[in-house]
Amino acid sequence: MTTGVLAGMRIIEGSAFVAAPLGGMTLAQMGADVIRFDQIGGGLDYHRWPVTDGGHSLFWAGLNKSKRSIQIDLRSDAGRELVGALVTAPGDDGGMFLTNFPARGWLDYARLRAERADLVMVALTGNFDGSSEVDYTVNPATGFPYVTGAGDSDDPVNSVLPAWDIALGNLAAAGLLAGERHRTRTGEGQLITASLSDVAFAMVGNLGRLGHAALGRDSGTVKDGNHLYGTFGTSFRTLDRRHVMVVGLTGRQWSALRDATGLIDRCAEIEQEAGVDLDTDTGRYVARERIAECLCPWFAQRTLDEVAEILDKRQVAWAPYQTFAELLGDRRLSSANSLFSPVEHPGVGTYPMPASPLDFSESGRLPARRAPLLGEHTDEILTEVLGLADHEIGTLYDNGVIAGPTA
Numbered sequence: 001m002t003t004g005v006l007a008g009m010r011i012i013e014g015s016a017f018v019a020a021p022l023g024g025m026t027l028a029q030m031g032a033d034v035i036r037f038d039q040i041g042g043g044l045d046y047h048r049w050p051v052t053d054g055g056h057s058l059f060w061a062g063l064n065k066s067k068r069s070i071q072i073d074l075r076s077d078a079g080r081e082l083v084g085a086l087v088t089a090p091g092d093d094g095g096m097f098l099t100n101f102p103a104r105g106w107l108d109y110a111r112l113r114a115e116r117a118d119l120v121m122v123a124l125t126g127n128f129d130g131s132s133e134v135d136y137t138v139n140p141a142t143g144f145p146y147v148t149g150a151g152d153s154d155d156p157v158n159s160v161l162p163a164w165d166i167a168l169g170n171l172a173a174a175g176l177l178a179g180e181r182h183r184t185r186t187g188e189g190q191l192i193t194a195s196l197s198d199v200a201f202a203m204v205g206n207l208g209r210l211g212h213a214a215l216g217r218d219s220g221t222v223k224d225g226n227h228l229y230g231t232f233g234t235s236f237r238t239l240d241r242r243h244v245m246v247v248g249l250t251g252r253q254w255s256a257l258r259d260a261t262g263l264i265d266r267c268a269e270i271e272q273e274a275g276v277d278l279d280t281d282t283g284r285y286v287a288r289e290r291i292a293e294c295l296c297p298w299f300a301q302r303t304l305d306e307v308a309e310i311l312d313k314r315q316v317a318w319a320p321y322q323t324f325a326e327l328l329g330d331r332r333l334s335s336a337n338s339l340f341s342p343v344e345h346p347g348v349g350t351y352p353m354p355a356s357p358l359d360f361s362e363s364g365r366l367p368a369r370r371a372p373l374l375g376e377h378t379d380e381i382l383t384e385v386l387g388l389a390d391h392e393i394g395t396l397y398d399n400g401v402i403a404g405p406t407a
Contacts, residue, residue, distance in 0.1 A: 004031015004366045010094040010385070011176065012037065012087045013067070014107070016044040018135070018162050019196065020100035020124050021063040022169030027176065028066035029356035031366060033093070035381055036064060037083055040071045040403040042374055056348045064371035065353060070382070071375035071403035078401045080106040082386075088116035089385050095189065098176055100124040109191040118189035120179035122172050125195045135162040138200045143209060143220050151223045164200040171199060227292075232284035234292050235321070236299035238307055243321040244299065246311075248284060253317045260314035261298045263291070270294065328352070338365055345370045374406040 009032040013024040021036075028034035038046065048059040070086075073079040084106065087097045095116050101107055103123035113119045126133030139145060139158060149157035175192045183189055204210050212218040226235040226245070232254065233247035248254035258264045267278050270290050276283035284291065299307060304320060311318045327333065333340050333352055343353040353368040382388045382402070396402045 003363075004029075005360055005363045006030040006032035008093050009033065009096070009180070010035065010089075010091075011096045011098055012083075012094075014083070014097075014099040014101045016100065017048070018063065018165035019168040019172060020098060021045070022166065023122070023124075023172030023176070024067060024098055025063055025065055026170060026173040026356070027098075029366060029368075030358065031363075034067045035070060035086065035377070035385070036067045036372075037070050037072050037074070037086070038374060039074045040375075040400075042406070046374065052348055054347060056345075058348070061345050061348065061371040066366070066369040067372055068377035068381060069372035069374055070378045071406070073401050073403075076401060078396070078399065082382075082396070082401065083107075084112060084115065085386055086381070087112055087121075088119060090116070094385070095119050095183075096176060096180060097121040098124075098172060102130075103191075103193075113189060113191075116189070118183050118187060120176065120183055120189050120192070122176045122179070122192045122194070124168060124172055125193065127197050128195045133196050135165045135196065138164050138197045141197070142200050142204050143213075144204075146221050147223055147229075149223050149225070151225050153223065164196055164203075167203065168194060168196050168199045227288050230285055231281040232288055232291055234288065236292075236296060238299050238302060238304045240303045242304040244304070244307060245319050245321065246295075247317040249281075249317065251279065254278070254284065256314045256316045257311075257318075260310055260316050261295055263294060263298075266294050338367075341368050343368050343370050346373060375403050376405045378402050378404050 006027060009027070011024060011027055011032050011034045013020065013034055013036045015021045015024060015036065024034045024036065042060075045063075046057060046060055047055065048057050050058045052058065072082055074083065088095065095118055097112070097119065099107065099122070103109060103121070103125075105111075109119070109121050109123070112121065125131075126138070136158065140156065142164075145156035145158055148159065149155065171194055175194060179190055179192050201210075209218070209220070213220050228234065228247060228249065231249050233245065233249060235243050235245050237243055246257060248257045258267065270276075270287050271278055271283070274283075274287040274290060276286050278284055278287065278291075302310070307318075308320075322330065335341075338359070339354050339357060340352045341355070342350050344350040353370065355365055355368040359365040379393055382393050382396075388396075393402070397404075
């Protein structure tokens with residue numbers, strides 16, 4: 001049985017919401033022993049939506065798969081000392097800490113490093129100066145909400161996908177692994193910091209949007225609706241009132257779309273009207289409205305099944321729009337894909353859970369494992385990591401410093 005590429009690595013996680021839990025889960029699903037500590041009763045994200053009728057957070061269950069859980073009274077000195085002991089516990093497998101809690105006071109890096117000089121710690125913040133932000137306050141500043149939405153509206157449109165949290169979470173995992181590799185080679189620990197707004201603004205720059213604005217080429221307020229930025233791609237409605245997205249990003253994709261829909265007969269006319277070359281990205285983008293206008297009747301006269309048969313036969317790049325419920329029937333979530341498997345979560349039920357999207361040729365992909373119950377592993381963590389005896393653990397329970405499993 002495979003144990004995962006990160007077997008033998010222990011990471012302590014103190015986290016809430018998306019980025020830090022995602023970073024920890026990314027590592028746990030590759031075999032690392034990720035131990036998440038929470039305030040007794042659960043932290044800020046323990047009841048976050050979506051929730052079941054019984055009040056169980058599917059959000060929390062989704063972002064904490066494959067981890068172990070311990071409940072500690074983080075408001076008490078004894079509880080904070082216990083966290084510090086877990087973070088700095090001796091051994092080659094430990095000494096790694098991932099958090100988005102304020103890295104000061106009892107979680108100050110210098111204070112923790114005094115107990116373990118080779119400590120590798122990743123501390124996530126909202127802004128580079130340590131001040132607070134969340135995805136929904138960073139995203140408005142990126143400029144993207146002003147180019148998102150219908151072209152006839154001046155209102156900004158937020159994304160419901162926490163894109164910057166996701167990027168920061170995966171970057172946190174990469175940063176921790178980079179720090180661990182450096183420690184393996186040199187014996188040195190270090191503090192690695194990353195902020196949500198830095199990740200977001202860096203990507204605005206990486207995608208060329210900052211440069212475009214700085215050079216005076218873009219006001220940053222042109223909305224493209226469902227049009228693909230920079231070439232041709234947009235949505236259409238079928239005869240049975242389903243929505244589909246069709247893309248002509250590459251030359252091959254454009255040729256396939258043009259041939260499948262009979263658009264080739266109209267291309268010369270569109271090129272003459274718009275003064276462009278449709279064999280170029282720029283030409284297709286400039287003429288996007290005219291192209292869409294010509295294609296609308298073709299989709300409107302066919303059902304989704306008919307559209308699928310024709311476009312698939314010509315290998316057109318396209319996809320139907322799906323609800324979350326419709327996604328459950330997607331072939332990519334079937335048993336043919338080892339990413340997903342039905343897993344039972346206590347008190348919630350059985351539903352498809354994803355493992356790591358990374359599949360390693362030699363060590364394979366670990367199967368999906370549910371998130372722990374809050375405090376499910378309190379006793380075994382204290383025994384295995386800190387070597388506490390039963391009577392010592394019993395005293396911690398009696399003093400309210402720790403708690404066991406919460407259903």
